Amino acid sequence: MTLISNESVFDEEFIPQMLIKRKKQIDQITSYLKPITLGHKAPNLLLHGSPGTGKTVTGKFILKKFSRKVRTCYINCSIHRSLHSVLDYMVSQLRVLGGFQQSVNAKLKALEKHLSQPMVIMLDEIDWPSPKDRDIILYNFLKFPTVSLMLICASRYSVLEMDKRVISRLNLLPVEFPPYSEDDLFRILRQRAKLGLSPGAWDEDLIRKVVGMTDSDVRVAIKTLYNAAVTAETMKSEKILPEHINKGLVRAKELERKYKIEKLGVYPKMIYRIVDKVGLISSSNLFKECLKRCRELNIPPMPRRSYFYHINNLLRDKLIEAEDYGERYFKVRR
Ligand SMILES: Nc1ncnc2c1ncn2[C@@H]1O[C@H](COP(=O)(O)OP(=O)(O)OP(=O)(O)O)[C@@H](O)[C@H]1O
Ligand SMILES: [Mg+2]
Incomplete structure (x- = not known):
């Protein structure tokens, strides 16, 4: 008895012909990107929202629509985390001649013909590369005036961590994806x-x-x-x-x-691991443990503000839970 008539419908890659409850976002993004179909520059966009709010599927849905008129490219930055890797992937996707050369400059040169034309590049999971690599990737795409970037990440906060000059040149228009x-x-x-x-x-x-x-x-x-x-x-x-x-x-x-x-950044993953190891830990002790861990790993100390921010995200994503004993205590949510 076959109950499943089409397996691919259940794949993460599947893009339905109609997206539920995302008309507003689709209309917004389509109208922002419209100038590009007329050969003009369109703004850069930031699609943000919690995990599973349809950012990737909506972005791909839009790329599919626009690919009839302009060149498009989807890049998953959780896999391609440096400019070199991003360009390598683009060269293979766009089948660019001469892109096999090793240096970043040679690759950029080989891609120049494409990047000098109207194009939409979707950089999914842009919060994955290190802040330095992220700035380098974005900075290099900003050199091409007819390229529009569609950045995707869980929170607008990641953008604040970027280099101020990159932020101001990106001039991002935010598109929010609220929970379903x-x-x-x-x-x-x-x-x-x-x-x-x-x-x-x-x-x-x-x-x-x-x-x-x-x-x-x-x-x-x-x-x-x-x-x-x-x-x-x-x-x-x-x-x-x-x-x-x-x-x-x-x-x-x-x-x-x-x-x-797996998808968590360095600091939230550190918080999660400590909570998982200790079992039940007060907020003040957890923060102290994080600072100790940063010293051991020789990475910059976690700022207090981002500690609270990451805690809220871990709670929202249901990875940890809080109990109130006068002070907040955390444990892993099973
Ligand atoms: N509006 C929708 N209509 C139909 N399917 C949807 C819709 N939103 C999400 N899905 C499906 O739900 C799953 C998760 O969506 P998606 O990967 O786009 O979320 P996301 O916001 O990119 O999450 P993450 O931040 O974890 O990457 C996918 O299989 C996607 O096809
Ligand atoms: Mg996604």
């Missing part, structure tokens, strides 16, 4: 079910159940639905039943936790 409501998630998941599962394999109650069980996390919800379908198929069931959800849910949650931890 439970109803939005229901619609996103129902869309996946319609596209990827056989008609008799699911019903709306099942979708509602998956959304309710996954803590409003869209990635976990999509993976859980897929895992449940695989379990149901293995058990030769004619449709996906609530009992097929549980096993897949645990696996999806573990994967998502790993993914989120």
Whole structure:
């Protein structure tokens, strides 16, 4: 019995033809980038929002639309973290002759013909390269007046860490991606079910159940639905039943936790690791431990302001939780 009619619908790479609840962002970005289709310079954009708010899928959706008229390039900066690696990737994507040469300057020269024409470059996960590498990447693209950059990161705060001259020359227009409501998630998941599962394999109650069980996390919800379908198929069931959800849910949650931890920057990962090791730790002791760790690693001490900022993000992303005993104590959220 095949319950899954199209596996690719459940891939992270999949781009639906219609995005739920993102019309405002799509219209905004499309109108900001419109000048580029007329051969003019368009502004640089910053798409920001918590994990799983659809920044990557919306950015790719827009690139697909614009690629009919202008050149576009998607670069994942969590993989390509230096100018050299970014240019290497662009050379291969755009099939640029002469780009095989080793030096950054030779690569830039080989890419010049493309970069001197209207082009949209999406730099996803721009908060991954070190601040220095990030400045170098951006600074070099800023030399090309008809290139528009679409930067993607979890928070606007990352931008504040950039070199002041780069920030002012980028002149970024922010586009916010607010979290989805439970109803939005229901619609996103129902869309996946319609596209990827056989008609008799699911019903709306099942979708509602998956959304309710996954803590409003869209990635976990999509993976859980897929895992449940695989379990149901293995058990030769004619449709996906609530009992097929549980096993897949645990696996999806573990994967998502790993993914989120993997994605953390140096300081938040340090905070998470300390909390994980100690078990339960007060906020003041945690901050002291962080400073000690910075000294051991020989990296700049974590500023107090960014400590609170990272704590709030870890709480928001449900990686840690707080308990109040007069002072705030933290532990890893299981
Ligand atoms: N509005 C939407 N309509 C349909 N599918 C969506 C929508 N938003 C997100 N998704 C799906 O949810 C998953 C997560 O979305 P996406 O990767 O775009 O999030 P993100 O904001 O880039 O997260 P991160 O900050 O972790 O990179 C993807 O599989 C994506 O296709
Ligand atoms: Mg993303």
